[in-house]
Each structure stands twice: as C-alpha cells, then as structure tokens.
Amino acid sequence: MxxxxxxxxxxxxxxxxxFDSIDPATGAVWAEMPEAREVDVDRAVTAAERALWSxxxxxxxxxxxxKLLYRLADLVAANAQELAELETRDTGKIIRETxxxxxxxxxxxxxxxxLADKIEGAYLPIDKADMDVWLRREPxxxxxxxxxxxxxxxxxxxKLGPALAAGCTLxxxxxxxxxxxxxxxxxxxxxxGFPAGVVNILTxxxxxxxxxxxxxxxxxxxxxTGGPGTAAAVVRNSAENLxxxxxxxxxxxxxxxxxxxDLESAANAQxxxxxxxxxxxxxxxxxxxxxxxxxxxFLAILKSRAEAIRIGSPLDMATEVGPLCTxxxxxxxxxxxxxxxxxxxRLVTGGATPGTSGFYYPPxxxxxxxxxxxSVETELFGPVLSVLSFETEEEAVRLANDTRFGLASGVFTxxxxxxxxxxxRIRAGVVWVNTYRAVSPIAPFGGFGQSGHGRxxxxxxxxxxxxxxxxxxRTSDDPIPDPFVxx
Ligand code: TXE
Numbered sequence: 001m002x003x004x005x006x007x008x009x010x011x012x013x014x015x016x017x018x019f020d021s022i023d024p025a026t027g028a029v030w031a032e033m034p035e036a037r038e039v040d041v042d043r044a045v046t047a048a049e050r051a052l053w054s055x056x057x058x059x060x061x062x063x064x065x066x067k068l069l070y071r072l073a074d075l076v077a078a079n080a081q082e083l084a085e086l087e088t089r090d091t092g093k094i095i096r097e098t099x100x101x102x103x104x105x106x107x108x109x110x111x112x113x114x115l116a117d118k119i120e121g122a123y124l125p126i127d128k129a130d131m132d133v134w135l136r137r138e139p140x141x142x143x144x145x146x147x148x149x150x151x152x153x154x155x156x157x158x159k160l161g162p163a164l165a166a167g168c169t170l171x172x173x174x175x176x177x178x179x180x181x182x183x184x185x186x187x188x189x190x191x192x193g194f195p196a197g198v199v200n201i202l203t204x205x206x207x208x209x210x211x212x213x214x215x216x217x218x219x220x221x222x223x224x225t226g227g228p229g230t231a232a233a234v235v236r237n238s239a240e241n242l243x244x245x246x247x248x249x250x251x252x253x254x255x256x257x258x259x260x261x262d263l264e265s266a267a268n269a270q271x272x273x274x275x276x277x278x279x280x281x282x283x284x285x286x287x288x289x290x291x292x293x294x295x296x297x298f299l300a301i302l303k304s305r306a307e308a309i310r311i312g313s314p315l316d317m318a319t320e321v322g323p324l325c326t327x328x329x330x331x332x333x334x335x336x337x338x339x340x341x342x343x344x345x346r347l348v349t350g351g352a353t354p355g356t357s358g359f360y361y362p363p364x365x366x367x368x369x370x371x372x373x374x375s376v377e378t379e380l381f382g383p384v385l386s387v388l389s390f391e392t393e394e395e396a397v398r399l400a401n402d403t404r405f406g407l408a409s410g411v412f413t414x415x416x417x418x419x420x421x422x423x424x425r426i427r428a429g430v431v432w433v434n435t436y437r438a439v440s441p442i443a444p445f446g447g448f449g450q451s452g453h454g455r456x457x458x459x460x461x462x463x464x465x466x467x468x469x470x471x472x473x474r475t476s477d478d479p480i481p482d483p484f485v486x487x
Contacts (some may be wrong), residue, residue: 016036016037018032019033019483037209048205068115087152091150092324092325093280105153121134130473135471136469139467150176150325166465173202174201178325179203184403206230215240222243225282235384245453246446251286252286252404253287254410256411267302273290283430290389306349311360337375341366345386346367363386419434
C-alpha cells in the first residue's frame, strides 16, 4: 500500500492522524494519507508567516521568485506522467485527461513565473508641491488555498502561481478525497528550491483541518474552490481573521443550441461539455437548452454519441468515461435522476448503474421539458445532461439565466448578431460561443451569483494577491514649520 506524507516548513512528516484512500475504479483501499489536525495546521501557518517576513523568500527579488516558478513549471512538465497516474488512481479521473491537464498545468506556472516581475506599483501626479506619492504592491500575506478533489493540481496551480508571483506564502489544503497528486507535488516544490515555509501542503477533513485553517488568525486571504455550502462556512470563518476571500464554486451551466447552429459540431462540444471528467467539472454544460424545431434531431445525435462512449478503467488510455470519485457522489446522482424520472422526465439514454465494482455511472441524458425536475437545478457533478427546449430567443435567455449559479455557458449559433446579444444577456462569468471548455492561464475565470467571486487566471489574479501601500515622500529641504506658530 502506498503511504503519503504532508509537507510543512520544508520537511515531510506523517501528520497527526492517518486515513485510507480508496481507488474509485475498484472501491478498494490503495493508499494511506496523512491527516492534518489543528496542531499541524498551526505549524504550517506559523511556518508560512515566518517565511513571509524573514529569511530568503522575504529578501528575494521578484525576478528570483519568477525563476523558482519556472523551475517548478519544468519539474511539473517532467513529472507530468507520474502525477497524472497518481491523480487517476486516487480520483478515478481518466488518464488521457489527467495527463493532458497536468502537462498544461506547467504552462500556468510558466505564465505566473513570467508575471512575477511585471507586477508594478504606480506613481501618482499628486496635487501638492514638493511631494512624491507612489504605490507599492506588496504580498497580501499568508494564503490558505483550499481545493476539492477534482483536478487538484490544476485548481491549486491557479492559486499557487499568482500568489507566489506576488510574493505570498501559502498553506495548501488538498481534498481528503484523492489528495495523492498534490501531496506528491510537494516533492517538486522542495526540489525547485522554494525556501522552507513558503509552500506547505497538507490534507485533512473539513471541521478539523479546513475550519482550523480558515479561522487561523494569521491567514490574510482564503482562496477556495468547492461547493457553495462549504463556501458559506468558509466565509463565516473568515470573520474570525477578517481575511479576504476568493470563491470558485459550482455551476449548472446552460448550453444553448439554436436551430441555425452546426449541429454536429455542437453535439461534439456538448458531449465533451458534460461527459468529460465523468461530468465532475465545475463548468459542466449540464443544462442543454435547445431550439424546439431541432430538439429531436439533436437528441438523436447525442444519444448515438453517448452510447458509443468507451467506459472502462481510468488507467487505460482508450477509456473515455471512468468512475466517479466517491460512492457518495454516485448516490446523489442516482437519487436525483430517479426523482426526476418519477416527476415525469424522459430517459433518452443511460440512467442505470452498472453492477460492476467501482463508482461507475453511465453517460445519461434526460429530457426534462415541461417537467419540474430536480436534475435541472441540482449540481450533480456527474455525467448527467438535463434537456429543456425553447421557441424564441427571449425564452432561451430566460431558461439560461434560470439558475442560482453563473459560472459558465455556451451558445451555438451561426447568427453573429444573435451571438453578441446572447453574450450580453447571459449572466455567467464565462460565455463560450461555438466552443466549450476552453481555458488558458491568460484568461480570467470565475463565476457570478452562487458560483462565487474573484477571478483565477490572467494578470488580475496576481494583483488579487497583493495589497497596496501608499508612500508619501516630502522632497523639500525646507524645514517643516512649527504648526502652532501663526504666520
Ligand atoms: O467539496 P467541498 P466536495 C461542488 C460540486 C460537488 C460539491 C462537493 O457540486 O458535488 O461541490 O464537492 C474543504 N472549512 N464543487 O465535497 O465539500 C474540503 O475538505 C474549510 C464545485 O469536494 O466543498 C475540501 O478540501 N474547508 C467545484 C474542500 O473544502 C472545508 C469543484 C472542498 O470541499 C470545510 C468541486 C470547512 N468547514 C466541487 N469543509 C468547482 N467549482 O470546481 C470542507 N472543507
């Protein structure tokens, strides 16, 4: 059985407790993980605070920080295959996705490596004589970075990259589900040469570890990805230390297809939009909103594509859909799909859990037109597509915005003017037009409404990890006059 360790203050240890990690493809225990409790969290935050104010990191130039990030990027690229295999083993995400995604994670570190010495202050043309006023951008402080189980290396890179570029230090909490790749990544942080305490990586459970971290008085900023319920607890905890927060939460993203769209192309995008990562993706296009006149034709294409998907071992390069990460997630999906069918939704394909071991659930499409189905509202984080239809553009907009979330959206049409109208009217942090699931380190990403606030990716994300210091310098040699002598 594999054993993993946590990384605190430049050293590896076993943590206060241990817990088992389950291989979702078999349902069997395959590794033992270190469990961080309050005492471990306190050690990690204390180390991060020390590294922030004293020692080599505090004295480094931004260019030197960038060089460390470049080295980390190279190490991620060189070890991508091993990290991908660990993620696949521990979370069930298929190997063809983990290997491609982790190779791209290196580019996120490269982007922020280059950005480190381009985070500039400013000089103000102040309205007073003999006075220079300028702004310094300083690191915001010790950052708590909390990630869920899906894509832990990617979701931590979009926090670590900008935070390190800005000069912050971090305590990263891996999810208790599938922490192996992030714990293994700690070796690369050490090998890249980041001074002790700059990056600390641990894992543990919500109450004992997550709460201890987000309530810790020395935390200045909390960067959180996870569910909206947990996010509310995190924000409540931030009242303890008045930390700022950035929240990247769930979604119930609309995928709108007009009758004039290239249907083959839209179907391919919809298939990857909902079935990639077995649907366990915050941007999953889980609500298909299709023009009524082409609905049946489009569903027929989707059905044949969905039924041709190869389901299998996540470690097999030929597999296209693997298991879900946890049995808990599969149970939620089963309950909601069943309730939706009972409410009158029509099963187009999928729906039945296979009798094999492992947490598998088949690619599923349910037609929810005219039915009040739970699957239309609940983020399932699984391979389930709910279908609605519209007659007019107005109705398409109304259905697209009929959600408490607002993370991503897709619009498929060949009408340019309509595409621009939809872009303006859809309430979501990302709108993809005639494409879906495209991401880049250069492009900001984040949600509206219950999908959170703050942006990851792009220049602005690095600025979010800084705070501004206003500096006033008097440039006159004349002595300051006594303020109490009348002139
Ligand atoms: O997230 P959780 P989970 C959504 C998706 C999914 C749901 C739950 O709908 O089904 O969230 O996923 C830590 N204080 N998304 O269970 O529970 C926890 O240990 C501080 C959307 O993974 O929110 C883990 O490290 N931290 C999404 C992290 O929070 C706490 C991605 C996330 O756990 C805590 C993933 C506490 N009190 C899930 N309690 C997206 N946008 O990508 C738990 N945690």
